[in-house]
Amino acid sequence: MGQKVLVIGSGAREHAIAHALLRGGSVDEVAVAPGNPGMEADGIRVVSLGSSNQAALIDFVKDNGYDWVFVGPEVPLIEGIVDAFADAGIKAFGPSKAAAQIEGSKDFAKRLMARHGIPTAGYATFEELDPAIAYVREHGAPIVIKADGLAAGKGVTVAMDQDTALAALEDIFVDHRFGNAGAKVVIEDYLEGQEFSLMSFVSGTDFWPMPISQDHKRAYDNDEGPNTGGMGAYSPVPQIGQDIVDTAIETIVHPTVEAMAAEGTPFTGILYAGLIATADGPKVIEFNARFGDPETEVVLPRLVSDLGAGISAILDGETPDFQWKADGATLGVVVASEGYPGNVIKGAAIPAIDTDDDSHVYYAGVARDAEEHVLVASSGRVLLVQTTADTIQAAQDKVYEILDNVSTTGMFYRHDIGSKALNA
Known part of the structure; x- marks a missing residue:
């Protein structure tokens, strides 16, 4: 059985x-x-x-x-x-609840990194508007404003000018856009470089890294528009060398799981490190206490071993076996409702999407229309189409051939997922 x-x-x-x-x-x-x-x-x-x-x-x-x-x-x-x-x-x-604070409070995560010398952007934490404004004025832009708590991937503003930064602070402290998540604000130095996601299966101080991926946070092509929960991803990320990944594992993932255990909050589960490859080496942008979305939808299809057997082994205190596809590329594109990530217009009809053995549709914000018995869009991100091919270019061509041949009325998607790898 x-x-x-x-x-x-x-x-x-x-x-x-x-x-x-x-x-x-x-x-x-x-x-x-x-x-x-x-x-x-x-x-x-x-x-x-x-x-x-x-x-x-x-x-x-x-x-x-x-x-x-x-x-x-x-x-x-x-x-x-x-x-x-x-x-x-x-x-x-x-x-555990205690270990999940690494995502639940950005201030908790930053202090943990400061105590253990884990590379990340310089920062300051504020609980009131006026000192935060003074810090931004003194510090100048570009600068990054983050609500301390959970904001569904939308609580971060990368401000390229001072006015944008000050508006983000007003949003959090005056308009309470993120509720309790904005009771504290973390203001970070802006880091230059390409971002990538490094997820690991973790059991205490043991961990098993996954292939890296790259997410696309902005809503529209060419990284324009507001930040979202993610509009698409691909794996591997050829412009991020294996030396950078190895450095990230050695200087970030390993000391982080050691630090969590040493401080009495050992971590079991998926540790997501959102990283940036700077001129000074990889640095942490954020930690999550779970699989990233949409990164999961392009990383897990690369797993050639048995996911259930691997996790079951960890839960039983045994050594898991995770094996990954060594070649090819996997790419996924999110289809979102019009208006996302702002005022979402729900109700768009979901088309039938034909896929083969190397592609799949993963559904997110969908509901069944009781009268029509069809699926309709019920939230911001509606679905993701994933495909695997020999190269990123071939995977990109294939996924857009699928999407461009179905009706996405009332929805939208980016047309350039994976292009950073092709233009590198």
Whole structure:
């Protein structure tokens, strides 16, 4: 008998995790709570339980004989869902509430890095508007303004001029755009270089890095428009040399997991390091306590070993085996509702998208229209089309051939995902 696994979350990231678990072989049933109806086509069970409803999720796991749980999003992790599962005798893959602070508070993460000499941008933290304004005026632009807490990837302003920086501070402190997440603000030095994402499976001080990827944060082509949760990604990232990745593992990932353990908050789960390759070497932009989205949808298809067996081994205190595709490239493009990331216009009809063995559609913000029995857009990011090919150029050509031949009325997508690699 194969294992039964519950994945918590509802987006394309969780769809990709569930799909990879089923592909591996050791897991033969995956439920996703709350999931979305687009997942069902892959044989994934969708369970309408909210990701913060700890008691109901514990009951579901016990009543249905699930072996372990994979927690996808940051909010339930920061709320301590892994601790609640542990108290109920259920194995869950993800960090404790204490360890999840590495994402839940940017100030926590910055202080941890300062104490342990982990390379990151210089910074200052403020709890009031006036001293923050004074700092920006004294410091000048470019400068980066970040809400301290969770803001769904939208709480960061890279201000190329002083007015933009001051407007971002007003947004946070005066208009309370991010609620409690903006009770503190972290102001960082601007770093120059190409960004990349380095995710690792972690168990205490042991970790297993994944292939790197590059996300595209801005809404529109040529990196224009507002910051989003991510509009597409690709892996590998040929313009970031293996020497830079090795340095990042040695100077960032390794000391970070050691620091978390040494300070009594050992990390288990997925540690996401959002990094930038500067002239002075790789530096940390941010840490997340879980898989990135959309990076997961292009990294996990490169896994050739069994994801479920690997995670199960970690949960049992054994050494996992993770093997990755050595060649080729995987690229994914997000299709979003008009208006995203601002005032989202929902309800666009989702077209049928034809894919082959080397491509897949991962659904995020979709709902089923009860009358028409079709999928419709229900939030900002709607779906991601992923494809794997021999080269980034071939993967890019293929994914856009798929997208350009379906109707995306009421939605939009970037047309240049992966171009940084091609123009490098």
